[in-house]
Amino acid sequence: MAEPQGRVRVDAWAWAVRLFPTRSAAGAACRAGHVRVNGERAKPATQVVPGDEVQIRGAGRERLVVVHRLLVKRVSAEIAQASYLDRSPAPVPRTQVAVAAQRDRGAGRPTKRDRRAIERLRGR
Template sequence: MVSGEAPQAAGSVRVDVWIWSVRLTKTRAQAAAACRAGHVKVAGERAKPAQAVRVGDEVRLRHAGRDRVVVVSKIVKKRVGAPVAAECFIDNSPPPPPREAAVQVPVRDRGAGRPTKRDRREMDRLRGMGPGPAE
């Protein structure tokens, strides 16, 4: 194996490269964008894409609507397969919320205009705020 592909025990690597290498994001561009947006923290501090990450560092990542908390156990510089990637960090993430807890809010079509009185009553009824149907 080439040394760049195998997990390394010592040294450091850019945080955006490491996040991409261990498959926490699909692309390196997504990893760098998450860093620039402030969704990545290393040891509790906001991380820029070029910040170095070392073994033992705690990396917090907000990606795809989920918080990930991982501790770096091995440094990798190039993207590796999923089984190898799983060995490169210890996942301390909270469990994902149940599906019914993440209820999506209905969105009106753009340009649909103001809802009519009847539409507003239906929306209130769906939210459980208005009276039930007239009998």
């Protein structure tokens, strides 16, 4: 296990603790502004130290983690989870799943009235 002393790039750390599937995805999220370190927007080369708070927006939810251990290389899931404290809010429950508009087979093309009803269902 690679545990450096001092500081580590936020993109490398987020990838190493399995918050992103690839390091390039972690860097892209940083460049897009989806990663914050201690409340400040983070570039991929932003350095993190133990005690820093990292916010990550993506995949429909927000993650808030506190750095406990610095890692540079990807490690097992158990070690990765022990390297940070997850303070993420609980995901919002989906109260209602939108029903996809379905037409009977052979019903033909939707009428103008049908199209408007479909748009209302989709929220447009």
